[in-house]
Amino acid sequence: MSAIPAERARAGQGATLSVRDLTTSFDTSGSPVTAVDRVSFDVEPGQVLGLVGESGSGKSVTLRSLLRLARAPAETTGSVLWDGRDILALPEAKLRAIRGNEIAMIFQEPMTALNPVLTVQRQIDESLRAHTRLSARDRRVRAIELLDLVGIPAAAGRLDDYPHQFSGGMRQRVMIAIALAGEPRLLLADEPTTALDVTIQDQILKLILDLRERLGMSVILVTHDLGVVAQTCDRVAVMYAGRIVETGEVGEIFREPHHPYTRGLLGSVPRGGTERRPLLSIEGTPPSLAAMPSGCAFHPRCSFRTDICFAVSPPLEPFAPGRQVACHHHQRVAEAGLP
Template identity: 65%
Template sequence: MTEPILSVRNLTATFGQGASALRAVNEVSFDVMPGEVLGLVGESGSGKSVTLRSLLRLLPVGGHVGGSVSWHGKDIVRMTDAELRAVRGGQISMIFQEPMTALNPVLPVRVQIEENLRAHTQLDRKGRNARAKELMDLVGIPDSARRLDEFPHQFSGGMRQRVMIAIALASDPKLLLADEPTTALDVTIQDQILNLILDLRDELAMSVVLVTHDLGVVAATCDRMAVMYAGRIVEEGDVTQVFAQPRHAYTRGLLGSIPQAGTERSMLLSIDGTPPGLAAIPQGCAFNPRCDFATDICRRTRPHLTGDGHRAACHNSDAVIAAGSPVKKALSHV
């Protein structure tokens, strides 16, 4: 069997010290295979973005990463700062959620792309300039020679996202971490950006971890998916398996909230309540206060991921399976 390119085990991310420490990511484990697109899915506040940042130890001051993140035989969590600098942006790159806050507004695009090239390649000034133009062409920005000297505010939202992708791809990474790369973009531009990422995945033979709350995006782009709730993975498996037969009530609720062709004027399935705060995670299964399938054991004992391939952390998976998937075949055309 092919070995995973990234292996994450019991990843944790905590903020604060001692008894007041809050755990935003709680013992998360998953693998990313070569050439695979893995989707991390869940509501806002479920821990998706913090998980992605924790992989590269990009938490703000006061944040602490635990567990292990195995990359080419080395644990990123225990790397020295010098070793980590060689991995960040070079071997593993990240597209951040909002380009206008990730890009420096007072520096031209050329400088921001060449910064990565200067740190991770041996190219001279002429070589960096040529590579920057090549990257702009690669991500579909027209008139690249001229636009390299423009500033982020002179680009549209979709073009700024393409600039972010160009920066991320500057050093030919083997793993791309994409944190909601289509947020706030219109549907047409979303489709262009996602197709671009998939094309580049094939062209550059890289893997992708895609964070999103949009299950339509997952259906169209991902090979496998992991559903997160309250800092934990509650279900994981091939996209087709999870959509066809969800084994966790939270996943079933998310799938039921998707508008589908042929269901006009019918009620969408909704999940009552909101995700818990970090300081108020319920005992047992964190989803039990919002779950229609919850029983006494759900309120007492925290379930663990079980299963072969398609795994779920649910005491009542059989009941969830028996209820059936709310997704109809129309979703396959998303």
């Protein structure tokens, strides 16, 4: 790797991502379906932000929308300010200079995200050709460096292998190597440990954190696993039905959740130091995006609901320094404590 990331890490430099009212809707045969609804958050240099929630809550669409990867029939509005530039308003040519270079993404399911008929070297080389001026020989040397950086043994001998010749964990490492080719300042990681056994999950998460420290990157980590959030993230944003319903420092959220959905998620996670008891679950299922309930989207599953919850959708508002919640009764939820 070049000296640029190391210098950036030592200087603590980077760019802030500021997302405001990000909304992504899909034009279906009926009425438009909103998958991401007025999402706002910030990511500071070197920070790891976790986006957490059940499947279908809008986490992956949010990541794709940040880089305008949600294609037609999707429509994305709002603002995504990166280093003073609004990504959603940039012409395609300038967007290409950011996508994969300054901001890179690790996609879910590396077996399908990687091209099965191209060698690993060819797929890394595509990114290097797009974002560097290296010669073919130097690109091959850099590809070996990248594979070595992400912990693939005998990297030089694996360059000409195909994705099916790697294990699941090694394929995920290849995906990370491709993402790092442009030396990004922000890494978008879409459930990077999905379908991996717990030992490999731990290795991948430690690798991402180590690279964050070594390269001075910020990270947005999408997951449905609160254990992963506790292990890796500085801040967390909880998503439900396309909206962020609670944000805060990880330790504060885990100690005192203020949204009943967050409280339910934490109640489903085993905790040390407590007597053995069945894990709790949140009753019901997430709502269909095509038929959202009136008022608060969570009220059909909420034990704290009152009449106002059926009629008025609560805005995401600050209630303490660094904390936001979208709940009419968040103080009652906090007073109830963890289930």
